[in-house]
Each structure stands twice: as C-alpha cells, then as structure tokens.
Amino acid sequence: MSSEDLLPAPPDVVGFRNVLRAKWQAKPQSHRWAITASLEALLAILLFFVDSSLGYAVVVIAALFWLKRLAPMHRLIVQGALIVLPLAISQNWSLVLMFAIAFPLFWLDHDIRGKLLPFVALLAAVAYPFYQPHLFTIPVFGVWPDVFTGVVMVVFVMMACGLNIVVGYAGLLDLGYVAFYATGAYTAAWFASEQFPGKNLHFGAIGIQHDLPGIHVSLWLLLLAAGLVTAASGVIIGLPTLRLRGDYLAIVTLGFGEILPQVARNGDHLFGNNITNGPNGITPLDSPGFGHGLSQVTGGFLPENYLTCCKAHLLGHAVSSQDVFFWTALVLLVITVFCSLRMRESRLGRAWIAIREDETAAAAMGIPLMRTKTWAYASGAFFGGIAGAYYASFKSATFPGDFFFNISVFILCMVILGGMGNIWGVIIGAAFLSYLDREGLANTGSWINTHVHVASWHPNIDVPLYSSGIYGVIIVLVMLFRPEGLLPSRRRAAEMHEGVHDQPLYDVAHSGEQA
Amino acid sequence: MVAFFIWLAINFVKTPADTTNVFFIGLSNGCVYALVALGYTLVYGILELINFAHGDVFMLGGMISVSIAQSFGLSAGDAMLWPLVVVVLLLSMVACGAINTTIEAVAYRPLRSAPRLAPLITAIGVSFILEDVGLIWKGPNYVNFPDVMPHSNLVSFAGVNVQWDKVIMLSITVPVLLLLLYLVQETRQGKAMRATAQDMDASAIMGIDVNRTISFTFLIAGTLAGAAGLLYSLYFQTVRFDQGFQLGLIAFTAAVLGGIGNLPGAVLGALVIGLIQAFNEGLQWHAPGSDWTQSIVFSILILILVFRPEGLLGERTPEGG
Numbered sequence: 001m002s003s004e005d006l007l008p009a010p011p012d013v014v015g016f017r018n019v020l021r022a023k024w025q026a027k028p029q030s031h032r033w034a035i036t037a038s039l040e041a042l043l044a045i046l047l048f049f050v051d052s053s054l055g056y057a058v059v060v061i062a063a064l065f066w067l068k069r070l071a072p073m074h075r076l077i078v079q080g081a082l083i084v085l086p087l088a089i090s091q092n093w094s095l096v097l098m099f100a101i102a103f104p105l106f107w108l109d110h111d112i113r114g115k116l117l118p119f120v121a122l123l124a125a126v127a128y129p130f131y132q133p134h135l136f137t138i139p140v141f142g143v144w145p146d147v148f149t150g151v152v153m154v155v156f157v158m159m160a161c162g163l164n165i166v167v168g169y170a171g172l173l174d175l176g177y178v179a180f181y182a183t184g185a186y187t188a189a190w191f192a193s194e195q196f197p198g199k200n201l202h203f204g205a206i207g208i209q210h211d212l213p214g215i216h217v218s219l220w221l222l223l224l225a226a227g228l229v230t231a232a233s234g235v236i237i238g239l240p241t242l243r244l245r246g247d248y249l250a251i252v253t254l255g256f257g258e259i260l261p262q263v264a265r266n267g268d269h270l271f272g273n274n275i276t277n278g279p280n281g282i283t284p285l286d287s288p289g290f291g292h293g294l295s296q297v298t299g300g301f302l303p304e305n306y307l308t309c310c311k312a313h314l315l316g317h318a319v320s321s322q323d324v325f326f327w328t329a330l331v332l333l334v335i336t337v338f339c340s341l342r343m344r345e346s347r348l349g350r351a352w353i354a355i356r357e358d359e360t361a362a363a364a365m366g367i368p369l370m371r372t373k374t375w376a377y378a379s380g381a382f383f384g385g386i387a388g389a390y391y392a393s394f395k396s397a398t399f400p401g402d403f404f405f406n407i408s409v410f411i412l413c414m415v416i417l418g419g420m421g422n423i424w425g426v427i428i429g430a431a432f433l434s435y436l437d438r439e440g441l442a443n444t445g446s447w448i449n450t451h452v453h454v455a456s457w458h459p460n461i462d463v464p465l466y467s468s469g470i471y472g473v474i475i476v477l478v479m480l481f482r483p484e485g486l487l488p489s490r491r492r493a494a495e496m497h498e499g500v501h502d503q504p505l506y507d508v509a510h511s512g513e514q515a
Numbered sequence: 516m517v518a519f520f521i522w523l524a525i526n527f528v529k530t531p532a533d534t535t536n537v538f539f540i541g542l543s544n545g546c547v548y549a550l551v552a553l554g555y556t557l558v559y560g561i562l563e564l565i566n567f568a569h570g571d572v573f574m575l576g577g578m579i580s581v582s583i584a585q586s587f588g589l590s591a592g593d594a595m596l597w598p599l600v601v602v603v604l605l606l607s608m609v610a611c612g613a614i615n616t617t618i619e620a621v622a623y624r625p626l627r628s629a630p631r632l633a634p635l636i637t638a639i640g641v642s643f644i645l646e647d648v649g650l651i652w653k654g655p656n657y658v659n660f661p662d663v664m665p666h667s668n669l670v671s672f673a674g675v676n677v678q679w680d681k682v683i684m685l686s687i688t689v690p691v692l693l694l695l696l697y698l699v700q701e702t703r704q705g706k707a708m709r710a711t712a713q714d715m716d717a718s719a720i721m722g723i724d725v726n727r728t729i730s731f732t733f734l735i736a737g738t739l740a741g742a743a744g745l746l747y748s749l750y751f752q753t754v755r756f757d758q759g760f761q762l763g764l765i766a767f768t769a770a771v772l773g774g775i776g777n778l779p780g781a782v783l784g785a786l787v788i789g790l791i792q793a794f795n796e797g798l799q800w801h802a803p804g805s806d807w808t809q810s811i812v813f814s815i816l817i818l819i820l821v822f823r824p825e826g827l828l829g830e831r832t833p834e835g836g
Contacts, residue, residue, distance in 0.1 A: 173632050175639075240821045247565050247635055248820050251767070255813035258764070262810045405760075409639055416636060465655070469647025475640030479633055480625055 020481075037066075050451060118424075125330055129323040130315060142443035145435050147322045153434045154329035155391045160414040160430035161336045161423060162383030167412065168421035169344060170376035171356030172242070173250040176257025177411050179237075180230045180381040182264060182403040184388025187226040189282040189398045191217040219288035219393055223332075223386050230385025231378040238377035242370060257408050264400040281399035285392055287321075288328065307396075325394050332390060336383050340423055343379065352376050353421075406468055410437070413471045416478055419485025428487060433471070441467055526798045535675045537797035538790065543681040543750065545789025546688035550743035551766035552773070552781040553695065554615075554736035560776035561712045561732050563631065567638040568618055570763015571645035572737055576611040576744020577754040578653055581660050583607065584748075589661045596663055600749070604687070608741035615737025616730050624726070642760065649756035657755050660748040684750060691742055692782060695735065699778060708732055712776070761809075765792075768816040774826025783827060788812060 024032065040062040048055030128150060135144045145153065159181060166174045189195060194214035217225075241252045268278030276282065289305030303309035306328075309321045343349045351372045354362040363369050392398045410433065418429025436444075445463030452459055463470075478485065527534045551573050558566045583603045589596060622641050626634045664680035699705040710718040711728045719725050747762070748754050769788040773780025792812065796805040803811065819826065 171632070173635065241817070244820055244824065246632055247563070248824065250632075250635060251565065251771075252817050252820050254764070255817045259810045259813050262807070266806045409643065412636070412639075466647050466650065468643045469650070472640040472643030472647065476622055476637050476644065479629075479637040479640065480622070483626075483629060483633055 122330070122334065126327065129319075129326060130317050141440055142447065145439050147320070147326050149435060149438045151322065151325045151329050151394055152391075152438055153431050154326065154333050155387050155394070156411065156414065156434035157427050157430040158329075158333050158336050158387035158390075159384050159411050160418070160426050161333075161340055162380045162387065163411050164380075164415050164421070164423060164426045165340055165343070165352075165383070166376050166380035167415050168426065169340075169349060169356065170352040170373060171246075172373060172376060173246055174253045174377075174380070175250045175405075175408055175412070176253035176255070176260075177380075177384060178403045178405070178408040179253075179257045179260040180234060180384035181388035181391075181407065182260050182398075182400075183230045183233050183381075184226040184385030185392035185398040185402070186264065186276065186282075187229045187385070188219070188222050188389035188392045189285055191215050191222055191225070192219055192286040192393065193282050193284065195277065195282050216286055219286060219389075222393075223389050226389035227382040227386040230388070231382040234377040234381030235374055238374045239370075242373045242377065254405070254408075257403075257405060261400045261403040264403065267400075276400070279400055281397055281401075283397035285396045285398070287393060287396070329390065329394075332386060336386075337423060337427070340379075340383075344423075348372065348375055409468075409475075410471060413475055416485055417474055419488035422485070422487055425485050425487030429485065433474075436470075437467060441470070523794065526794075530798075532675050534794075534798065537793045539677055539681050540797060541790035541793030542786065543684040543789075544793060545786035546684045547743050547747050547750070547762070548766045548769050548789050549688060549782045549785035550691065550739045550746065551762060552769040552785045553692075553778060554739045555763075555767050555770040556773075556775055556778060556781040557708075557732050557736045557739075559770070561708060561729060562623070562634075564623065564634050564638065565767065566736070567635070567763070568622075568641040568645055569615075569736065569740060570759035570761075570766065571642050571649070572611050572615050572618075572759070573740040573744050573747070573762065573766075574649055574754070574756065574759025575614060575645060576607050576741035577660075577748040577758065578649055578658065578744075578756075579610045579741070580604075580607045580745040580748050581653075581658050581754050584661055589663050591661075591663045591665075593663075600663070600745075604742060604745050607745045608738040611741030611744065612734040612737035615733045615740065619730060619733040624729075642763075646756055646760065649759075653754070653756060655756065657753040660752045660754060662752050664749055680750060684746060687742070687746060691739070695739070696778065698735070704728070704731060765812050768812050771816060772819055772826055774828040777826065777828050780826055780828035787827075788815070791815070 027035075040058065044055045044058040044062070046055075047058055129147045132144055132147065132150075137143055159177070162180070163174060163177050166172050166177070192215070194212065237253070237256055241249060244252060264276045265279055267276030268274045268280075287306040289307075289309075290302040303321075303324055306321050306324050309319070309324050344353075351362070351367045354365065354367055355369065355372060359369065411430075414430035414433045415426050416429075417433060418427065419425030432440075441464045445461055448463065449458060449460055523534075551570065554569045554572075555566060558564060558569065580603050583606055587599050587603065589599055589603075593599070618641055622637050623634050626637060664683065665678075667679055699708060707718070707723045707728045708731065710721065710723055711725055715725055718728075744754075747758075765788060766785065769785035770781045771784070772787060773782070773784030775781075792808055795803055795808055795811055
C-alpha cells in the first residue's frame, strides 16, 4: 500500500500553490500588473478609512514590491520619497531612521546583504532596551514589545532553533519537543532552588546567601548541565523509537510529550517522595549572577546577581534586571545559531539533509541512519534544554502547566512558518509568533474591539483565548499555499514542490527554474 | 503482561463485585473508543494519514448532539424519548460526516502529492481550528446534555450491577459496527475502499474513482465520530471543547494497539484500552488511579510501536517496522 507515488500530474504544476501560480502566470503581464495594482489600491483605500497609518503601511509594502519592477534610477527617487513621506506625515524620527537603515540593506547585493544582515539585526537587538521606549506605535499591533517580552521571544527562538535541527535538518517530526523544554527547566529547578531543603549543597552559586537551604549550583554550570541531561534524555527517547517511520515517530514523541508533564504533575507523591512539588511547581529559582568579585573588577558591568541588579546607567538608560536577562539570552541565542549553522555545513549536517531527502538512498551511501538521527535528536534536545533552564531561571518558577502539547505545536508552528531548515526564517517566525503570543494578540484584539464597528455594534472578542485556533489557521494556510515556509532554504523549497514523483533526472525544458 | 493479570486476579479475589462492575464500565467506555478508533483506522488504512482532527470531529459531534437534544427538549420521562434519540443520532452522524468530508476536500486533498509529513502537520492545524470552533460556539465551560439515560439496574446479582445505560451503549454500538463491517466487506463501495487502500494507482487504472472513494471513507469515519459524540454525551452528560483531543489520542492508541488499518483490531484495541482505563481508575488494590491514566495509555502506545508495530491483529508490513 503506498500513497507516495500517485496521481499523474505534469511535474511543473505539482502542488496546490503551483497550480494556482500556473493559472496566474498564464495571464498576460499587463493584466497581472493591473490586477495587482488595483487590489493593492483597493486594500489601501479601505484601510485608510479604518486607520490612516494602516493604509500607509500597505502603500509602503506595495511600493517595495513595485520597486523591484522599476529601473534603478527610479528606485532611488521612490526610496527617497518613502523616507521623507513618514517624516511629513508623522514627524516620527524613529520610523524615518528605521526606513533609512532598512532601505539600503534592501537593495544591497545579495551576497553582501546576506553577510551583513545578521550583524545589523544583532546590533539592533542588543541596543533594543535603549531605544524601545522611543519607538513609534505600529498600526494594529500597538507598541513595540517590551524587554520582558523580548526575553521570552529570544528563549522561544532558541527552542525553535533546536527543533529546527530535528524537524528542519533531519526531517523527523517531533510533536513532543515540550518534553525537552520541561527536562531542562526541571534540571535547573532541582539544583537551584529550595526544593530539597534537607540537602544543603552550594556549588559556585554566586550571589546566593550561603545559609539558604536546598541545592544551589551555579546557573552557568546548570545551563550546560541541563543541556547535557536533556540531550541524554533525547538519546534515551530516540534509541528505541528512531527506527520508526515518520508519522509513528511523531506519535511516539507526542506520547513522551504527554507523559512527562503528567509525571511532573503527579511528582509530589511519587512513591511517597515529593520530587516536583506537583501542580504548585517549583519556585523560586536562583537567578544567574557573576558574584561580588567579578562585579567589582568590571566596575559593575557584570552584575553580581541578575535579580538585585543593576545600579548602572548607560547612555542615559537605567539598566534593569530584565535588560541583563535579555542580553544574556541574546548571547545564548548567538551560540545556538552559530552552532546550528556550523552543524548544517558539517559532515553530520549533510548526513541529516541526505536522510531528510531520501532515507533509503542515504543508507545506501553508507550513512548510519540510527546514529545520525540520534545525533539530530540529541543536538535538538540540547538547545531545548538550555532554553528551558534559562527560561525557568528567568521566570523563577517551573509549573507542569507550562508543558502542554500546545507548546510543542506552537514551537513547531514557528519552524513551519519561518521555513523548515532555514535558520533565519525560523528566527523570524519564532520571534514573530512568540511576540504574538505574549503581546501581539492582546494588542490586536483591543485594536479590533475599539476600531472595528458596524454602525453602533462593537465586537468584543477575547483574541488571546483563540490563540491555538489562530496558530491552526497559520499552519493550514502555510502548508497549503507555501509549504516551505516564508523564508525557506532553497533546497527545502525544491523538495516540497517537486512532490514525490518520478521525475527525469534532467529536464531540459524546466532546467534552471528552481535554482 | 503476566504481572498485569496477576494484579487483576488479586483484585478480583479481594473485591469480586467491584471488579466485575468496573469491567462493565470499561466495556461501555470501550464502545465510544471503538467508534472513534475505527475512524482513525479507516483513514489511516486508505491514506496512511494520522487524522489528528478526527478527535475534534467527535467533539463537534457531541456539541451538535447537545444543541439538537436541547432544541428537542429531551427529558427522561418522555414517551417519544428513544425515537428522538435515534433522530439526534442520525443528525449528528450526518453533520459529522459532512464536516469530515469537507475537511478532507479542503485541507488534505491538495496535499495528496506532497511529502507525507505535510498532511500530518495540516491535520494538527485543522484539529486546533476545530477546537476553537467548539470554544467559540459553546464557550470554555462544560455544556450539559440532558440526563435521559436510565440508571436503574437491569441485572443485579451478588453486588454486581449491570445498569441500563451500559446496555444501551452496547446496543447502539454493536449494530453500527456490524453495519460498518457489512459495508466494507460486502458492498461494491467497500471493495473500492479496500482496493484503494491496497494500491491507489492500480485501483485508479481499474476504473475506481479514487477521490470519491477517499471522500466516502472520510464520510464513514465522520459518521462514526458523530455517533460516538452522541453516545459520549448521552453517557457522561457533559461536552467540552477540549474533550476531543484527549479522547482522540486514546482512540488512536486503541487503533494502533489493534493493528492500524484493521477494523476488528480497532474494536478489540478500543475495548482493551477501555478496560485498562477502567481497571486503573476503578480498582482498589494498588491501582495507579486516574492521575496516571494518560501516562499508562501512552506508555502502552509507545511499547506497542516499538516492539510490535503491527498491533495485536495487524499484519506485519515492511513499512510497519
């Protein structure tokens, strides 16, 4: 029984989206441009009635796409207009500055831009706490996320990067990623809290009072330990299950993802022992810190303890403990991104991609399937564990209620939306979705409730309540219309669109189209 | 395995009446699981797709039943009660069949030629959407179904009580199952289904309308889910938007336990799971209790997939391992 090679279809119109695209491209170019322009104009006019800045946003986005079709000389003029226009309308310097930085990047040579963009983005992220209070208000979405949300976003981006190794690189669908997150969080919670008051152990826990009961290990060590423990649990879960085929594997991981939180929930009476404190969770957790000595030497640059930090003023900005957590999270994220980029290029990473594309062929080429897959599991789990441990320390708590199946799907949704396999896409998808989850949906909801009305009727929708349905819609739409995600890796996109048909190895008529 | 039966036997010796009662509770739970598990097995058999949304179709079936039952004003003493319940059953089945067929046409059919994980991910998305539909429709709280089941005893012997409601559960489930077996094994359409499940290309060459057959399969699966939705709400008298996901996973485990793609296997698996759950929650001596039900069910699922992926009754397929 096989559904893998069915239904004859010409190779260039495989997939729902390609069929639509083929129909669209069959129209003459003038028609296409006219239709696009009129739709955009209609949308802009409609939105101008709702909120003028919304309409402006549509004009800008439409203009960006039209710019591609213009001659270079005209581009400059339009860009200038786009930079000056918001100044004239809103007199908002931050908006102007953002355009001024973004536009040149947009037109740079592809290769240079690819190298430059990550650094510009990192710079913008590091400086974020400084300029966040001065930023303009985004239409519909409201104010820019605060630094607290920023920490959550970075943590979720880390988790998404970890899952991307499993799902994006190796093509193994993991529906229980939350189990790794939970393992990391509980590892940190056990060894950096007062959960076991009978045992007194302090090891490198700087900035914590020395007479505090319970086990207190330095959080820096714990982050690494959490990563290793989680990676080990990934291996333990992976060894028996990884020989299963894709969808069975998905179900088994889902099973683990459901069992672990239940164990955590019932862990307050496990054979008479209180291990996880049950549904009340473990709280408070220690915060990371560098201790008095290092803090003195660096003149307060490295804080003694993150919670009691900080007295420093930098560039007229009072550094808060959130800021420090944010920067540390960024450091962890940079390490994660660097590792996963290097891993993809390594021998192991190429083996993952080979397995994803064709398991049988990969095995025939001498790739040890089990070992390679287990490595994917372990590395994905490693970053998930670190992110979980760091997040637990940031929130200063772990609750079994944090580890629902929804979170697994939420993280999966980030990877899918951004583009499986492409780390930059995953970062953008994860940052956007976790922002939506923490602030965006609530803001959007209140905007809808205040701005949208038919005559005297106002909607009163609690948008965050429906978040999981919204993610569902995102998943379905992305899978139907752009299965490779918003910013896919080219290789993955080709895979998703070629379907699973027998194709001639070299097709003269269509060669070069996918490259 | 052996330990399980020893544990069961000790329980039976200690509290024979309770154990037998729990056995009947397990059977009637198993009926609901069987109807849902059959939906998973049918769809998996033909498309090799784990239809995550199936549990939520079952949930919608429960909600539809509640709405219709409330508008009919069902009450326990009504002379027309059971004919009306049958009408609700049929309406719920039709509605869920329609929902399931629509889902297939909109969300799965465009992805038929995509890599196999694509429709699976889509199914998770659809499941979340359906859950939200239930949430928007009926709100986040439990919705009550009118309590119309007679709870009096049919047989009462030495502390063993067989209640009417359990008998009714069985007497609705069994005819539905027989009808389904007849449909798949004897009719022309059933033959087309089995052929499509075996080899889609070959059956297309033989003149079978593959798309129609798949739609039909989803229709059948949906009607079963609709029937299960009514039965569940009749029996437990509550419906909530998130019941589908949990029960769906349990039913899927049942389908895997019995051998996925195998219809009698799904029923057997469902009854076994229902019994295990009831024993776990109902027995006195060293039972882990309802806190652990989910973990136990999933442990069974994992163990089966790892050690015997073809299930209790399934055939060993090269892909199954």
